[in-house]
Amino acid sequence: MRWDNLAETDSPGPGAGGAAALFDADAVVTRTFDTPEFRGVTFHEVRARSIVNRVPGVSRMPFEWTVNPYRGCTHACVYCFARKTHSYLDLDTGIGFDSQIVVKVNAPELLRRHLSSRRWEGAHIAMGTNVDCYQRAEGRYRLMPGIIEALRDHANPFSILTKGTLILRDLELLKEASEVTHVGVCVSVGFVDHALWRTVEPGTPAPERRLDVVRTLTEHGIGCGVLMAPVIPFLGDHPDQLRATVRAIAAAGATSVTPLVLHLRPGAREWFMEWLAEHHPQLVRRYERLYAEGAYAPKWYQRRITRQVHELATEFGIGPAHRGAARRIPRRMEPEPTGPTQLTLL
Numbered sequence: 001m002r003w004d005n006l007a008e009t010d011s012p013g014p015g016a017g018g019a020a021a022l023f024d025a026d027a028v029v030t031r032t033f034d035t036p037e038f039r040g041v042t043f044h045e046v047r048a049r050s051i052v053n054r055v056p057g058v059s060r061m062p063f064e065w066t067v068n069p070y071r072g073c074t075h076a077c078v079y080c081f082a083r084k085t086h087s088y089l090d091l092d093t094g095i096g097f098d099s100q101i102v103v104k105v106n107a108p109e110l111l112r113r114h115l116s117s118r119r120w121e122g123a124h125i126a127m128g129t130n131v132d133c134y135q136r137a138e139g140r141y142r143l144m145p146g147i148i149e150a151l152r153d154h155a156n157p158f159s160i161l162t163k164g165t166l167i168l169r170d171l172e173l174l175k176e177a178s179e180v181t182h183v184g185v186c187v188s189v190g191f192v193d194h195a196l197w198r199t200v201e202p203g204t205p206a207p208e209r210r211l212d213v214v215r216t217l218t219e220h221g222i223g224c225g226v227l228m229a230p231v232i233p234f235l236g237d238h239p240d241q242l243r244a245t246v247r248a249i250a251a252a253g254a255t256s257v258t259p260l261v262l263h264l265r266p267g268a269r270e271w272f273m274e275w276l277a278e279h280h281p282q283l284v285r286r287y288e289r290l291y292a293e294g295a296y297a298p299k300w301y302q303r304r305i306t307r308q309v310h311e312l313a314t315e316f317g318i319g320p321a322h323r324g325a326a327r328r329i330p331r332r333m334e335p336e337p338t339g340p341t342q343l344t345l346l
């Protein structure tokens with residue numbers, strides 16, 4: 001494992017002094033825990049040399065600085081785009097990404113030191129942008145409370161993207177932080193279809209539990225959007241599925257919904273296609289055609305999904321004009337979701 005090359009998007013922030021060697025290679029402690037939730041998982045505890053990472057200039061991401069206390073993710077989403085980053089450590093991007101978790105145990109103290117630096121100008125910090133900072137490991141390592149406390153104490157704006165219900169453990173801290181700075185939370189729910197969830201996101205909380213997070217945060221005055229991601233072609237994109245998902249998102253009181261169609265970058269693509277061949281072999285050829293141009297589905301397909309979701313969001317009243325408490329959706333707007341229908345897109 002190449003601990004001296006842990007750079008990925010973790011390029012060092014101000015004062016870090018170089019792109020490589022973010023860890024002390026000699027100080028890696030490897031642990032396993034004999035509890036059901038961590039069976040088969042290996043944790044690599046490291047002391048990072050920097051924790052605030054600058055997003056490369058060419059990135060299409062709408063943020064410049066990130067904090068990622070973990071590498072790898074037990075949520076084990078088959079499509080996870082972060083899988084590739086495990087290869088930088090010579091770790092497997094398939095099952096290894098799901099079960100070999102790097103824990104930056106000194107993340108809170110490093111962040112506090114960084115925020116105190118005179119060179120730091122208080123820019124927005126995004127979390128959950130590489131892997132989920134509220135994955136199961138966080139229940140044991142409890143890095144996020146110290147991170148949020150540091151951000152709160154410096155009134156530094158931040159945002160969190162997660163699929164983890166564990167974020168509610170830190171609700172009081174989030175409320176305290178939101179009193180002194182901007183706090184944005186976004187929960188990822190691409191679909192509410194349980195059969196699809198169990199196979200493609202096997203380590204995550206159920207979609208409705210994630211929507212409970214949206215509801216709870218909203219009720220406590222922390223506006224919460226939903227990243228409707230990924231919309232999975234031919235498996236999660238039927239109009240009835242989109243309707244059921246947007247309806248549930250609206251009912252949870254989300255302040256916004258942003259659809260994102262599945263993308264398949266190297267590292268994730270091989271793992272996803274292997275999963276597809278096992279679970280939906282009849283779709284393999286269609287996926288090869290849909291993603292023939294690369295990692296992204298064609299623009300026409302992305303535009304169609306975006307338009308459908310936006311129309312549904314308007315129908316169900318998601319958006320700034322409706323911001324606030326969770327709402328009840330009239331029964332007549334509650335069609336039962338049908339099973340996945342193989343749309344003849346191609």
Ligand code: SF4
Nearest residue numbers: 073075077080131132
């Ligand atoms: S929760 Fe996010 S980071 Fe974790 S496996 Fe799923 S997509 Fe990847």
